[in-house]
Amino acid sequence: MRYFIELSYFGKAYHGWQNQPDSITVQEVLEKNLSKVLGFKIDVVGAGRTDAGVHSKQMFAHFDAEEELDTDLLKYKLNSMLPKDVAISEIFQVSEDAHARFDAVSRSYEYYIVKEKNPFLKDFAWFLKHDLDIEKMNAAAQVLYDYSNFRSFSKSRTDVRTYNCRIDHAKWEVEDNKLVFHITADRFLRNMVRAVVGTLIEIGQNKYPVSHIHEVIKSEDRGKAGTSVPAHGLYLTRIEYPENIRIE
Known part of the structure; x- marks a missing residue:
């Protein structure tokens, strides 16, 4: 059983x-x-x-x-x-x-960023004091829907057979004094979410225009994407399965 x-x-x-x-x-x-x-x-x-x-x-x-x-x-x-x-x-x-x-049909992650130093959140969210342009970050996040090959955001040494993923949702929101990135896909590559967040952060810091994310994805080069953000801000939040998987 x-x-x-x-x-x-x-x-x-x-x-x-x-x-x-x-x-x-x-x-x-x-x-x-x-x-x-x-x-x-x-x-x-x-x-x-x-x-x-x-x-x-x-x-x-x-x-x-x-x-x-x-x-x-x-x-x-x-x-x-x-x-x-x-x-x-x-x-x-x-x-x-x-x-x-x-059998999992989708997986969802959230990444938490706090703008003020808080000793009670040091293990739960990434403290980032830099100002961020959330509108630009969301515009860049929408670009993810247009692609399926996300090799640029994958850990270099990995044994996957395909770098294709289907992004169903990607958005930044402000929640209870935290900046939260929500992302849902059918699957994720190793280190993918942290690399995506790092790339969007660089755009939000005005280091690059929104169009930069097109260049990153098309390059299929991990070196073109942003630095992986710290692990302690990342949460796997939901995994969905077909309704008939459970025996009542």
């Missing part, structure tokens, strides 16, 4: 989601505790990967078990054992062929 786990985590202490040698990751912590609760080795498959230090308000992973599980009890036990910076929201049964990564 296959189950989905919905969880959230604060990424400061972790070297991202995916298992890595000699570095603690969210996947490792989840697998270790899930195996301990169930009494046999469990491997989980995540909906994607997040970079070191990136947070997630909603992540999904799937795992298999031979017997039907009491999901409410499992959730309670896991939350009792997991570190305080990882929380399980729900565990539910799905069809046998459901896949946390490949």
Whole structure:
């Protein structure tokens, strides 16, 4: 039987989601505790990967078990054992062929920027004191809809088969004294959101005109895009699946 786990985590202490040698990751912590609760080795498959230090308000992973599980009890036990910076929201049964990564139809991220130094937000948002032209940044963000190949925003050393993504939403908004960038796509490349934000920031600082983003994307050259912004301001916020994936 296959189950989905919905969880959230604060990424400061972790070297991202995916298992890595000699570095603690969210996947490792989840697998270790899930195996301990169930009494046999469990491997989980995540909906994607997040970079070191990136947070997630909603992540999904799937795992298999031979017997039907009491999901409410499992959730309670896991939350009792997991570190305080990882929380399980729900565990539910799905069809046998459901896949946390490949069945996801969209993913959404948010990037938080604060304009005033705040010690209580230092791990939650990027402090950037420079003035930004939000209108220009939004005009440049709209350009993303016109393209599908985003190699310019991908980490250089990556093993993906395609650099194509479909951007469904990209917009800057001011929310509760924070500047927030919202972006939704069918998939994202490694480091893509942080590189996109870095490029839009340079345009917002009037280093380049709005048309610069056309040049960056067409170049397919990571060196032409902006510097990746710090990881601690980035949040994976939502992953959507087909409605029929869950077994009621």
